[in-house]
Amino acid sequence: MDVRAFNREKMQWLNAISLECEVNSTAFRVAYLIADHQNSVAGFAWPSLARLAGKVCLSNKSIQRAVGQLERLGWLEVERRRERSNRYRLRWPPGRAPAPRPTEGNDADKTVLVERQERLTGGDKTVRQSYLTKSLKTFSSRLGGGRQGTRFADQGKFEAEIIGRFGPGMIDVLEKLNEIDPRAVEQLCRRAKNGTLSRVDIAAAELTVAQNQ
Numbered sequence: 001m002d003v004r005a006f007n008r009e010k011m012q013w014l015n016a017i018s019l020e021c022e023v024n025s026t027a028f029r030v031a032y033l034i035a036d037h038q039n040s041v042a043g044f045a046w047p048s049l050a051r052l053a054g055k056v057c058l059s060n061k062s063i064q065r066a067v068g069q070l071e072r073l074g075w076l077e078v079e080r081r082r083e084r085s086n087r088y089r090l091r092w093p094p095g096r097a098p099a100p101r102p103t104e105g106n107d108a109d110k111t112v113l114v115e116r117q118e119r120l121t122g123g124d125k126t127v128r129q130s131y132l133t134k135s136l137k138t139f140s141s142r143l144g145g146g147r148q149g150t151r152f153a154d155q156g157k158f159e160a161e162i163i164g165r166f167g168p169g170m171i172d173v174l175e176k177l178n179e180i181d182p183r184a185v186e187q188l189c190r191r192a193k194n195g196t197l198s199r200v201d202i203a204a205a206e207l208t209v210a211q212n213q
Contacts, residue, residue: 003040006038006040009090010035010038010090012098013035013075013090013092014031014032014035016092016096016098017031017070017075020073020075022069022073023069023070023073023075024066024069026058026062026065026066027066027069027070029056029058029066030052030056030058030063030066030067030070031066031070031075031076033047033052033055033056034047034052034067034076034088034090035090036156037088037156038088038090038156039156039159039160039163039171040156040160041160041163041164042160042163042168042171043089044079044087044088044089045087045088045089046085046086046087046088046171046175046178047085047088047178048085048178048179049063049064049085049086051178051182067086067088073093074091074092074093074094074096075090075091075092075093076088076089076090076091077089077090077091084175084176084179085175085178085179154189154193155185155186155189158188158189158190158192158193159174159185159189161192162174162188162189162192162197162202165192166199166202170202173202173205173206173209174188174205176209176212176213177205177208177209180208180209180212181208184205184208188201188202188205
């Protein structure tokens with residue numbers, strides 16, 4: 001899917017959930033975090049339960065209850081796998097999906113930047129927020145390792161790049177590596193960003209996964 005359309009659909013989904021009376025605040029926080037992990041190539045998110053719990057400072061049970069609520073209300077599809085991270089897909093309850101946006105000419109959005117959002121005056125630098133490019137920086141920056149501002153904002157983008165470059169088998173490699181050490185996945189993405197990621201790095205990641213199975 002086109003990244004621009006992918007971002008728009010996620011924001012429509014989050015906006016709709018934020019107005020859903022039956023979704024409590026905890027479930028919305030979990031929904032936001034799962035949406036932030038969605039991979040445009042794979043079509044789903046696969047963060048571990050411990051990763052989700054650690055990022056929003058909740059217990060595993062609280063995460064499970066929140067996921068169950070979203071699933072029960074039709075906002076989330078969950079593929080549960082034994083001794084593996086769940087796979088999460090964003091869904092719309094029956095009759096709730098938004099109608100296609102009308103377009104004007106070839107492009108309806110002519111007043112915003114596709115790749116980034118800049119502040120009009122000095123102060124903040126140009127920011128890219130994972131896939132949620134139109135969300136508030138002060139909200140997304142709190143997601144990450146329990147420390148504000150430490151999250152690698154482009155990680156989702158470069159996870160998709162790694163999968164596209166080294167094949168769909170990398171989906172499982174990244175998923176399992178994330179369960180072993182999320183920092184290792186981040187390091188691969190940082191190398192992809194600065195152009196130093198090589199097949200040797202991928203082989204090392206595959207070996208780490210194989211040794212921990």
